[in-house]
Amino acid sequence: MKRMLTAVLAVFLLTTLPLASVQAEIRTSAIFGNSMVLQRDQPIHVWGWANAGQAVAVDLAGHSANAKCDDQGRFDVMLDALPAGGPHNMTIKSGGETVTYGDVLIGEVWVCSGQSNMGWSVGQSNDADLEALSANYPKLRLISVPQVGTQEPQDSFKGQWEACTPQSVPNFSGVGYFFGRQIHQTLGVPVGLIDNAWGGSAAEAWVDRDRLANAGSFDDLLAKWEQTEQTYDHEKAMASYEARLKKWQADRKGNRPRAPRNVLAGQHRPANLYNGVLNPIMGYTIRGTIWYQGESNAGRAYQYRELFPMMISAWREDWKQGDFPFYWVQLADFKTEQQSPGPSDWAELREAQTMTLSKLPNTGEAVILNLGEASDIHPKNKQDVAKRLARWALAKDYGYEIPYRSPxxxxxxxxxxxxxxxxxxxxxxxxxxxxxxxxxxxxxxxxxxxxxxxxxxxxxxxxxxxxxxxxxxxxxxxxxxxxxxxxxxxxxxxxxxxxxxxxxxxxxxxxxx
CATH class of the missing domain: 2.60.40 (Immunoglobulin-like)
Structure with a gap:
């Protein structure tokens, strides 16, 4: 009797539950979704997961591509290049299931990456109130990747595309938005901006572990981290913090203790950001990347001479989209002005950034020595920073005859x-x-x-x-x-x-x- 009831229950579940509960659902990275912008004039890479060995068909604006899922259930297709336009629907079909993404635009897609000066929001920038009031650009789309630091490659994230509005723009990257707005206004085509910046991040966190190890130049850095990985106990650190906090709450003497950050899940550990915030978007067809980082590596500026171009090359190789444009912001002026000449790690880091121009093609540097603030590592004039980046893109990628490079x-x-x-x-x-x-x-x-x-x-x-x-x-x-x-x-x-x-x-x- 018990065996008969089990069989009846199984039949009931198979005939009444949705199909997705008894077979793998079609799934993509969150970089694909409603209101997304796809890169124009280039083959469009779409990937995702369904049942292993199952056929998949992707349709967009009258163009189709077919693939078969591999043993892990992943599929990859390349759709034909399309001109700027939309809105369109994208459909992904497999095994009787269909996923549809609507309001899809075709235009220009840029990744906005780096540390806090790229992450610094519109709402924290100059004239934030005025900027928000005028931010009505329905064909300028924004998406942000949450901060996840891990040694395990992530294939998606929690986030979604949204149109640029006075409500959505204040929390988005200031440099990213002002750059994208300039491109959008100049070209008159849709623009998509992907922000995955993380404040305080070190360049080595944006490179996969194997490349760092195989380079042979970062053995001391990796050895330091291996020691940390073997000895750091976050639970113990939290227990100590709780004890100090309890004591402080009792006597209220001194400053309130600060909770420890888990360094193993942070933005300095090698490969953490490569896996956590880059891998989920890796391969999404883009025009290029804008980058603002270097402050965290200034103390190792000579090392940055190799690390920075290696990072760019690694991104390009793994993106499988050739030498896409990569434009960065050189470090601004910061800290107390010195009356006499002397050594400077920030000057050495700037030098390492400039050296990269001669090492890699399709690179550019926005010099902003006149835009910094001595007492604030986060200068608020992000508008002019973005304009200098936009000059590189408009001149090198879009054919405008305008000044773009500093003497x-x-x-x-x-x-x-x-x-x-x-x-x-x-x-x-x-x-x-x-x-x-x-x-x-x-x-x-x-x-x-x-x-x-x-x-x-x-x-x-x-x-x-x-x-x-x-x-x-x-x-x-x-x-x-x-x-x-x-x-x-x-x-x-x-x-x-x-x-x-x-x-x-x-x-x-x-x-x-």
Whole structure:
């Protein structure tokens, strides 16, 4: 009797429960969904999961693609490239089930990534109230990836696309939104922005563990983390915190204790962000990436010379979309202005960022030395930061003939007690801001002691630099400080890229962890 009741119950469940409960549902990453923007003029990659070995058909705007799920149930299809437009419906069919995503637009898709200065919201930026009031762009779509740090690759996240409105924009990335708005207004096509930035994140957290290990240059860093992974006990740390909090609540002496963060699930551990916030969107067809990060790696600036281009190359290789554009923001001016020349880890990090331009194609750097705040690592003028990034995209990717790159050091010739410097990317010519005299140069002889120098613009792309105390100069530096006092720019207003002509050993040269 018992066996008969079991059989009857089984038949009842099979005939009354939804189909999805007795077979695998069609599932995609949350990057696919209602109101999404798909990249125009490129084959569109769509992936997801259903039953292993099962056929899948994807339809979009009259174009179809078919695939078969692999042993793990994953399918991948490439839809034909489409022009900007919409709205469309995308349907995914498999095993009698259909998933439909509506209000799909075709346009330009950009990833907005990095640490807190990319994550810094519109609501925290200059004129936040006015920016929100005017943020009515139904064809500008936004999606944010929650902060998940893990060693286990994630295939989705909790999030959804939404149109840009006065209600949705305040919590979105300021640099991302202002960049996307400029692209949208200029091109007149839909734009999709994907924000996966995480404040305080280190570059190594954005790279998979195997690449870091195989490089051979990050052994000290990985060894430090392996030690942490073996010894850190978050439950013990929380228990200690609870005890300190209880004591503080009893006597109210001193500052309230702060709860410990689980470093193993945080934004510094190698590969944590690669797995947690990058992997779920990896492969989504995009135009490119904008990036604002480096503060957390400034103490290891020499290491960043290899780490940063390696990170970009890793993203491109795993995205399987070629050398897509990757544009970053160079570190702003920050901390107390120094009256005398001296060492600077932030200057060395800026140098490492600039070096990446010559190492990888389709890269760009927005110089913002005149947009920082000495007492705030998060300058609130995100509008001008975004405009400088947008110049790169509009010039390099969309064919607009506009100035986009800051003047960059080219060569030096010593003539007596003067150093003659020439520059590339000067636009219509070198210029200065605020005062006529170029400011921010230092010069040194063979003793490697830098002193403030006098500079003069003598041609469209040429400066001469000298100092009375240096009879035979051998090296010149410009804006070489955490917060440099400097004023050279192109006549179009793009500030000169910081540089040094020497290769003398920096203060972060031997820092590896």
């Amino acid at each position: 960059t050091f080219k060569s030096m010739t010593i003539k007596g007690n003067q150093a003659e410097l020439t520059f590339d990317f000067v636009g219509s010519g070198l210029d200065t801001f605020d005062v006529n005299t170029p400011i921010g140069f230092t010069i040194a002889g063979e003793d490697e002691v830098f002193v403030p120098a006098t500079a003069k613009i003598v041609g469209k792309d040429t400066l001469v630099v000298s100092a009375g105390d240096v009879e035979t100069p051998v090296a010149v530096r410009y804006a070489w400080a955490d917060n440099p006092v400097c004023n050279v720019q192109s006549r179009e207003g793009l500030p000169m890229t910081p540089f040094r002509t020497d290769q003398w050993k920096g203060i972060t040269a031997d820092v590896t962890k």
